Amino acid sequence: MKRKLTRKQKTEAKWGLIMVTPTLIGLLVLNFYPIVQTIYLSLCKTGDFGIGNVFIGFGNYIDAFKDPEVFQAMINTFKYAIVTVPIGISISLVLAVLLNRKMKGRTFYRTIYFLPMICAPAAVAMVWRWMYNMDFGLINHALGTNTGWITDPSVAWICVAVVGIWSGLGYNMVLLLGGLQDIPKDYYEAATIDGASGFHTFFNITIPMLSPMLFFIIQTGIIGALQLFDLPFMIMDTTSRAFSSVKPITYLFYEQSFIYSNRGYGAAIVVVMLVIIGIITFAIQRLEKKWVFYN
Amino acid sequence: MGYQTKTRITALVIHGILICGAIIMMIPFIWMVLTAFKTRGQSISVDPFYIFPNGSWQFGNFSQVWNSYNFLTLYFNTLLMILLRVIFACLTATMAGYALGRLNFPFKRLIFALVLIQMMVPSQIFIIPQYLMVSGLGMLNTQFALLFPGMVTAFGTYLLKQGYQTLPKELEEAAEIDGCNIWQRFYKIMMPLARSSMVSLGIFTALFAYKDMMWPMIVCTNSSATTLAAALAKLQGQFTSNYPQLMAGAVMAVIPMLMIYLFFQKQFVEGIATSGGKL
Structure with a gap:
């Protein structure tokens, strides 16, 4: 009609x-x-030199599930997300709470903490690579150690995570600071009159009132971490023994699709990634309905 | 202990923590600049805390990197890519945002659903076909290739739709009574009012374009056609362990955006705080 x-x-x-x-x-x-x-x-097999596609059904997916490299890259990516997101957000939250008051130098601190956000990740990664350097790096000199920060597979991934956290602090802090400033002042006044301690007001007022913003940051943070690409291969050599312990799934996709020209396989990897991110987004949104407090 | 002393001590402790944090944030930048002015020998000397390089500051690293990588072209490529992407993003998103936010037309909900879906899908999924399109057009290693995926923006459309929706409708009604047609209402009245959303979008687009590495690494493999971010990866491959030269390259890549940031610090931070971008 x-x-x-x-x-x-x-x-x-x-x-x-x-x-x-x-x-x-x-x-x-x-x-x-x-x-x-x-x-x-x-669903296709790519011919040699990336030329020609032959339909093969789920062959690439079966290969991907059997491929230890794909499995390892998944583990690396999840490990990175699980470590960087909670630690990064906790530190940013502390900084935001400390900055959420009338004080001298607020803009100054905000400017400094936000700085890594406006830098090319390649440049940031290069500096950290130099600081992590085993023989002449600043960190080994300062600590008096002789650790191969980015050559030892057991610590290399932590070192990459540190750079990831360092880079994202300012961004999360600014978003959380915005959320904190939206909390009405009278809530705190009422709590003070009732004699609530700082600890109590933080967990019973700040956290619930901030929960929509916290969830937004957790969600974008996890999705962002799962799409990590440039930091690992810029911080260490792709030929390094330790690289396989940090190589993220997006790098594997890049490598398969554009270095080995195996586009069919690369496409299968990225579709698997899409499905995983989809499931996680869905799960987070279900949790959001349960936990987030909307005024 | 009096109330005054107590608050003063709290303030001191807070400043102490924040200053320590600020130092940690700054160390890599300081180290980058200091290393860039050293000779290779000085950079690997036994005492890295010997901060002021022996005698004078070395500018040679900068000129060597500048010459071997033609930084002028890199700056030009990056700047042009950023400008084109910002112009395209703002133009397409402001129109689509206005239409979706304030007009009624067929398939509006479907089109908005497409915008939301695009925002939720990780961008890596578009890359192989986008690459095949650019290469099919014979446009690899061109400025067009750098612009290509940024011609429209779902995120920007969403941001501007939200921006237009919050504007009061009385303004538009008044203009309608005065005989303005839809285009005039949009162009003369609503668009100037949505300026702050457009500034946020411009900043996001510029930052994203400047930081993106994967796309230029794929479509502009030629070092005279690529951007600063992607060129740094090549630089690292070439100068492997000559850290002073690498750091000189990093300084040169970071400086332009840093200047813009220090000038428009407020817009940068507030643009992000108010709209929560997807960087």
């Missing part, structure tokens, strides 16, 4: 469609067609 549109509604519809068209075409060509093509490619 068609409703008759007035002339005004018709012009509105016309303009709406005209204005949304560039974005719509862009999304279809640059994003939605690629999703379909990636899924199709993941």
Whole structure:
């Protein structure tokens, strides 16, 4: 059944469609067609030198599940996310709470903590690589140790995680500070009158009132961590023995698709990644409904 | 202990913690700059705390890296990519955001659903087909390749839709009574009011483009066509352990964005705090 549109509604519809068209075409060509093509490619075997695709069904997925390298990269990526997200957010929360008051130098601190956020990750990674250097690095000199921070597989992943946390602190802190400033002051006043301790107000007012923002940060943080790409291979050599213990899934995707030109396999890896991120996003949103306090 | 002394001690402790944190944040930057002015021998000398390089500061590292990597071209490529991406993102997103936020038209909900889906999908999934398209057009190693995935933005469309929705509708109604058509209402009245969302989007787009490594590494393998971020990976491959030269390259890559940040510090931080981007 068609409703008759007035002339005004018709012009509105016309303009709406005209204005949304560039974005719509862009999304279809640059994003939605690629999703379909990636899924199709993941079902194909790519010929030598990346030429020619033969449909093989789920072969690439079966290979990926059997491939110890894929398994290892998954473990590395999860390990990175599980360590960096909670630690990073806890430190940022402490900093945000400390900064959430009238004080001298607030802008100064904010500017400094935010600094890594505006730097090319490649540059940041290069400096840390130099500081981690075993023979001449600043860290070994300062601690008087002789540890191969980025050559020893058992500590290398922690060293990468440290850089990840360091880089993201300021960004999370600024978001949390924004959330803290939205909490009405009278809640704290009432708590003070009731004689609540600082500890109590933090867990009974600050955390619940901040929970929507905390969840947002946890969610974007986990998704961001699962898509880690540049830090590991810039901090250490890809030829290093330790690299296999930090190589993330996106690097494996890049390597398979663009260095070995094995696009079908690369596409399968990225589809698996998409599914995992999808499941995690869904799970987090279910938890959000349970735990987050909305005013 | 009096109330005043107690608050003063608390303030001191807080400043102490924050200053320690600030030092930790700054050390890598300080170390980067100091190393960039040393000779190779000085950089691996026994005492790394011998901070001021013997005699004078070395500028040679900068000129060597500058010449062997043609940083002028890298700056130009990066700047042009950022400008084009910001212009494209702001133009397409402001129109689509206005349409989705304030107009009624067929398939509006479906189109908005597409925007949301694109935001939720990790961008790596688009990369192989996008690469195949660029290479099919014969545009690898060009400025077009660098712009290509940034021509439209789902995140920006969403951000601006939110921005337009919060504007009061009376303004638009008044303009309508005065005889403005939809385009005039959008262009003359609403768009200037959504400026702060557009500034946020511009900052995000610029930062994202500047930091992105994977895409330029894939489509611009030629070092005269690539961006600063991707060139650093090559630099590291070439100068492997010549840290003073690597650090000189890193300093040169970081400085432009750092200057912009220090100038527009407030917009950067507030843009992110108010809209919570997806960087």
